[in-house]
Structures are given as structure tokens and as C-alpha cells.
Amino acid sequence: MALFARKPNGASPLRRQFGETVGARLDANPAVKRFAVDGAQIYQHPDFLDAATCDALVAMIDANKRRSTVLAEENIQEFRTSESCDMDRWSPDVRPTDEAIAHLLGIDPVQGETMQGQRYAVGQHFRAHFDYFNEKQAYWPQMIETGGQRTWTAMIYLNHVEEGGATWFPQIGIRVGPKKGLLLAWNNMNRDGSRNTETLHEGMPVVSGTKYIVTKWFREGKWIKA
Ligand SMILES: O=C(O)CCC(=O)C(=O)O
Numbered sequence: 001m002a003l004f005a006r007k008p009n010g011a012s013p014l015r016r017q018f019g020e021t022v023g024a025r026l027d028a029n030p031a032v033k034r035f036a037v038d039g040a041q042i043y044q045h046p047d048f049l050d051a052a053t054c055d056a057l058v059a060m061i062d063a064n065k066r067r068s069t070v071l072a073e074e075n076i077q078e079f080r081t082s083e084s085c086d087m088d089r090w091s092p093d094v095r096p097t098d099e100a101i102a103h104l105l106g107i108d109p110v111q112g113e114t115m116q117g118q119r120y121a122v123g124q125h126f127r128a129h130f131d132y133f134n135e136k137q138a139y140w141p142q143m144i145e146t147g148g149q150r151t152w153t154a155m156i157y158l159n160h161v162e163e164g165g166a167t168w169f170p171q172i173g174i175r176v177g178p179k180k181g182l183l184l185a186w187n188n189m190n191r192d193g194s195r196n197t198e199t200l201h202e203g204m205p206v207v208s209g210t211k212y213i214v215t216k217w218f219r220e221g222k223w224i225k226a
């Protein structure tokens, strides 16, 4: 497929372009701060979502949660122990947040996957992983059909967690503790559009309390077909 044409290391003009345009847009937003690291483009918006909207999303996650799954063909029993649910993008309770995230990043909402709600109880975690797809795995042809590679990730912490539950990027040395309403966004690609291994990250175990987040992954192409 010409749209996803790329070099062997995954570099592609399309993927590079998302790094440039989204990065420039976030850099220009005074409410957003970039982390001072070279290894990846990673940003935070400390007050992205108001408390009432966070609370409403938490209630929806509690009402719809199921055991989380992952794509990799590995033994994943202990890999992602949280519970998750799909957040219906057309629901009037979800749509404004869904579209606000896309608008913040300047990515067409049709490139955003269905937003995922996640709930971590004490001891639950999401072990170190990459959000981008492994193009050698059996699932990749199916991912091409649904919009290709993941470029940017955005996640929002929906509540205060008493202890634990930070998001940790061990290779770039960033650890972000849950803060209600804070949005974290990062580019899973390098500047040249190749997959950035520095974006390895982990949802650390919750020590005390419960952690709620929503995550949105953006594709290089369209997730929603017209
Ligand atoms: O729970 C976290 O802090 C990280 C979640 C995550 O990595 C994901 O949803 O892809």
C-alpha cells in the first residue's frame, strides 16, 4: 500500500509528518509543557479535563469494565492485569472528550482508535511495552486494514491515586504520577518516522487506591472508514 510505504526500519514520510505537525501544535500551546528529554517527544497538559467530566468517565468505566487484553502473541496473563472497556465515541458523554483530544493534537478524529477506559485495582499494572505495532507479528495485516501504525498516544488520569500507578518511561527517565485531569501525550515514532524504542513505558502497580485512565491511540491512516 503506497500510503504506508516505508523503509525497512519503519521510517516513512507520513509518520515523520505527524511528529512535526503535532509537535509544532503542542509546542505552540501555552497550556502544554514538553518534557525536557531528547529521546522522545512527550508532553503534558496538567488541567486538560475538568473534575466533573473525569468523574463521569470513571462511572462509565466502572459500569462497563472487563478484563484487559493485549495484542501480542506472548504469554500475557500477568502482562496487563487491569480491567478495560471501549468508550463509545458517539455517546454524548464521551464525544466531547474524544474530539477534544484529537483537537489538542491536531489529528483528524477519524484516525483515533476507540478510546479505552482502564481501571487498576491495588497490585494491578501494565508491564513495560510499546504502543506501536510490531510489523512482523501476525496481527499486522489486520492493523493495516484499520489505519496502519500507531503514531501518537494520549492518556488522561481520571482520579487521584493514593499511592503507586505512575506511568514510567525507563529509557528516557520520566515517571508521571496520576493527577486528576492531567493529559500525557507522546509520539511513538522517531523524528524520521521510525519506531522509537525509547518510548517503552509501563503502568506501575497501584499500591493504594484505584487508578482510572482513558487512553487514545492515533493511527497514521483512518481508523474509521467513511
Ligand atoms: O496505565 C498507564 O499508566 C499506562 C497505560 C498504557 O501504557 C496504555 O494504555 O497503553
Ligand SMILES: [Fe+2]
Pocket (backbone or CB within 6 Å): 129, 130, 131, 201
Ligand atoms: Fe501504553
